[in-house]
Structures are given as C-alpha cells and as structure tokens.
Amino acid sequence: MHMKKKVIVYDRIEEPVLSALQEEFDVRIFKERDAHDNPEFLSFLQETEGVIGLGFPGQSDILDKAPNLKIISNVSVGYNNLDTEELTKRNIMGTNTPDVLTDTVADMAMGLMLSTARRMPELDQYVKQGKWKEAVTTELFGVDVHHKKLGIIGMGRIGKAIAQRAHLGFNMDILYHSRTPKPDAEERFNATYMNLESLLRNSDYICLITPLTDETRGMIGKKEFQLMKRSAIFINVSRGSTVVEADLIEALKNKEIAAAGLDVYVQEPVNPDNELLKMKNVVTLPHIGSATAETEHKMAALAAENLRAGLNGEKPGNLVNPEVWKKE
Numbered sequence: 001m002h003m004k005k006k007v008i009v010y011d012r013i014e015e016p017v018l019s020a021l022q023e024e025f026d027v028r029i030f031k032e033r034d035a036h037d038n039p040e041f042l043s044f045l046q047e048t049e050g051v052i053g054l055g056f057p058g059q060s061d062i063l064d065k066a067p068n069l070k071i072i073s074n075v076s077v078g079y080n081n082l083d084t085e086e087l088t089k090r091n092i093m094g095t096n097t098p099d100v101l102t103d104t105v106a107d108m109a110m111g112l113m114l115s116t117a118r119r120m121p122e123l124d125q126y127v128k129q130g131k132w133k134e135a136v137t138t139e140l141f142g143v144d145v146h147h148k149k150l151g152i153i154g155m156g157r158i159g160k161a162i163a164q165r166a167h168l169g170f171n172m173d174i175l176y177h178s179r180t181p182k183p184d185a186e187e188r189f190n191a192t193y194m195n196l197e198s199l200l201r202n203s204d205y206i207c208l209i210t211p212l213t214d215e216t217r218g219m220i221g222k223k224e225f226q227l228m229k230r231s232a233i234f235i236n237v238s239r240g241s242t243v244v245e246a247d248l249i250e251a252l253k254n255k256e257i258a259a260a261g262l263d264v265y266v267q268e269p270v271n272p273d274n275e276l277l278k279m280k281n282v283v284t285l286p287h288i289g290s291a292t293a294e295t296e297h298k299m300a301a302l303a304a305e306n307l308r309a310g311l312n313g314e315k316p317g318n319l320v321n322p323e324v325w326k327k328e
C-alpha cells in the first residue's frame with residue numbers, strides 16, 4: 001500500500017488548505033509547546049518529511065531529531081526562525097511567503113502610524129465610556145501625519161508599499177535606510193537615501209521593517225532613540241528583537257521620543273506585565289500585520305504549494321536557501 005508522507009502542521013494553517021493537505025499527506029498538528037519534550041511530537045518528527053506552519057524552530061537541536069526532513073515551509077515572509085546554513089548543510093529546503101502579504105502589512109503599518117499619531121485607541125475608550133466631552137480637549141489632540149517626514153528602515157517589498165501609501169496618499173517626505181540604495185523607490189516616491197544616524201535625526205515618524213538577522217538584532221537601542229526627535233513616533237512592524245525593548249521603554253519614560261506603535265515584541269505573546277502595555281502613548285497590536293482573512297488564505301495556499309513542490313522533488317518557488325537546490 002502507498003504510504004502517505006508525514007507532514008507536521010506547526011501551530012496552525014487555515015482551511016481549506018488544511019483539509020487539502022490532510023487528503024494528500026499523513027498530517028499531524030502540533031503547537032509550540034510540543035516542540036520541546038512531547039514524546040508524540042518527537043516520535044512523529046523522526047519520520048516527518050515536511051513541516052508547514054508558523055515559527056517552527058528550525059535549529060540544529062530540533063533538526064537532529066528530524067532525520068527525514070526535506071522541507072520547512074513557513075507561512076510567513078520572515079524566516080528568522082530558520083537557521084538557513086544549518087538547513088543547507090543537512091539538505092533541507094526552507095521556504096517563505098513573500099509578496100502576497102505586502103499590501104496587507106503596509107496597510108497595517110499606516111494604520112498603526114495614524115492610530116498612534118491621532119491617539120485613536122485612547123479616544124475610542126473615552127467615547128465608549130460615555131466621556132465624549134472629556135475626550136475633546138487639547139491634551140488629547142494628536143499630531144498630523146500628512147506632509148511630515150517618514151523614515152523607513154528596510155526599503156524592501158513592504159517598505160516600498162509603505163512609502164507608496166505615505167508619499168502618494170499622505171504627501172509625506174520619504175527618507176530611507178537599507179543595505180543598498182533603491183533607485184526605484186527614489187524615482188517613484190521621491191525617497192531620499194540616508195545613513196541610519198541622519199534618518200533618525202531627521203524623521204518625524206520612523207518605521208522599522210527589516211528582517212531579523214544577526215545584523216539587525218538590537219539595531220535600534222539607547223543611542224538610536226537619543227538621536228531621534230523628542231516628537232518622533234516610532235513604529236515597529238519587523239520583529240521585536242530588532243529593538244532593544246528595555247531601551248524603548250526608557251526612551252518613552254524619559255520622553256526622548258513621543259510615542260510608539262508596535263505590532264511585534266521580543267517575547268510573543270507579550271508578557272502582560274511588560275511596561276509597554278501600561279503606557280498611554282504606546283499603541284499595541286498582537287503581531288497581526290498580515291492577518292486579514294484574504295491574506296491568510298493566500299499565504300496558506302502559497303506555503304502549501306511550496307511544501308508540495310519540495311516533497312515532490314520539484315524546486316519550490318520561494319526557497320530561502322536556494323543553494324540547497326542541486327539538480328541530480
């Protein structure tokens with residue numbers, strides 16, 4: 001009898017993609033807590049050929065326990081959960097889901113910027129508590145977004161989609177910092193390339209949207225917050241660990257910056273005791289940049305396509321370690 005290949009769905013995958021995978025493969029769903037010492041997880045992992053999901057810890061200690069693994073298909077564009085060198089060494093493919101989420105994440109970055117600048121969550125509470133009159137006071141007025149300077153750190157797919165919205169929709173001046181200059185962004189959005197220090201000094205809004213890598217880990221800390229304007233509003237949609245969170249808390253407390261809008265945290269779910277959650281000038285979201293019904297579906301479908309290709313001996317469209325692919 002033809003044996004179905006074993007596949008782990010890690011954390012979750014949306015329907016109807018899950019049902020389709022269950023038809024084709026011997027699927028088992030595991031959650032993050034299982035990754036450590038659940039004997040059922042460890043025994044299934046021994047025979048697993050494919051993993052699909054969110055944030056599977058693709059590091060050597062887990063890979064040691066997965067001798068048959070061929071592919072880890074992330075349902076995310078970020079792949080900081082994967083040790084790509086280690087995967088390549090072991091001939092394991094890693095894939096991600098770029099492009100399909102770009103506009104959705106950019107929409108959300110603009111939303112965070114607007115809601116932080118115009119204090120929308122705070123005002124929402126006043127209205128719901130019947131305190132309309134108390135809400136309409138100069139102390140609770142926000143600041144303008146349009147015609148201000150937006151500094152984008154990481155002018156990639158999402159960075160450009162943010163620049164498009166901000167420049168064409170809100171008449172913002174775009175400053176940016178990236179590994180290399182992006183002539184297309186300069187032409188389309190009149191964006192100005194700057195080193196990090198100049199960007200931080202000159203921006204009214206700063207939006208961080210780089211991947212998390214060895215280079216970007218902690219790239220925004222005490223020194224960087226001190227360079228920012230006191231009126232600066234800081235938006236992080238990248239990963240929590242691109243920022244030194246304790247330094248962000250200090251900068252907000254000491255009024256070195258005005259406010260922050262955050263979708264990502266060093267620890268997720270964020271610890272309820274985290275001081276950021278107690279600050280009125282911080283708008284928080286639970287890492288939902290790409291989480292709309294439409295985009296979740298596109299990401300799941302693309303990740304499943306990558307998984308199928310990898311398990312059928314074809315080259316997946318979105319390899320994050322392309323050097324692993326060698327034709328026999």
Ligand SMILES: NC(=O)C1=CN([C@@H]2O[C@H](COP(=O)(O)OP(=O)(O)OC[C@H]3O[C@@H](n4cnc5c(N)ncnc54)[C@H](O)[C@@H]3O)[C@@H](O)[C@H]2O)C=CC1
Nearest residue numbers: 078154155156157158178179210211215237238288289290
């Ligand atoms: N909050 C959320 O829900 C989401 C967060 N993300 C995060 O956004 C990241 C970016 O996604 P894309 O735009 O699709 O990736 P991308 O690869 O198209 O763009 C990343 C940009 O960052 C730049 N960059 C890399 N290292 C840098 C450094 N050291 N200094 C300055 N710039 C640097 C690159 O040059 C590139 O232009 C993802 O890796 C993920 O971590 C992505 C989707 C949703």
Ligand SMILES: O=C(O)C(=O)CO
Nearest residue numbers: 075076077078101290
């Ligand atoms: O795609 C990503 O990297 C996310 O953070 C969630 O969509």
